[in-house]
Amino acid sequence: MLYFCVLILAGNSMSLLKGKLVSKMLRFCHTFYDQVADSDWCAAQLLLDIMNIREGSSVLKFSDGGTDSASELTCVMMCVATDRSN
Numbered sequence: 001m002l003y004f005c006v007l008i009l010a011g012n013s014m015s016l017l018k019g020k021l022v023s024k025m026l027r028f029c030h031t032f033y034d035q036v037a038d039s040d041w042c043a044a045q046l047l048l049d050i051m052n053i054r055e056g057s058s059v060l061k062f063s064d065g066g067t068d069s070a071s072e073l074t075c076v077m078m079c080v081a082t083d084r085s086n
Contacts, residue, residue, distance in 0.1 A: 050073055
């Protein structure tokens with residue numbers, strides 16, 4: 001997957017070796033990164049946190065010791081990902 005992304009950004013392996021990838025990535029960041037709203041960055045971080053909990057990389061326990069099921073966490077993720085107000 002990473003190789004595919006590199007090829008898309010760099011065009012080919014020689015462009016990567018010549019440093020053109022860095023230039024393209026800087027252009028991408030300058031063009032798109034600054035246009036992302038703070039609320040979208042927060043939503044992306046929340047989605048990452050929920051995925052980590054769902055996959056077992058992080059733990060979220062309630063005061064009674066209970067946890068959410070994977071299907072409940074997936075439902076929360078869908079809600080966060082699709083309920084975007086501009």
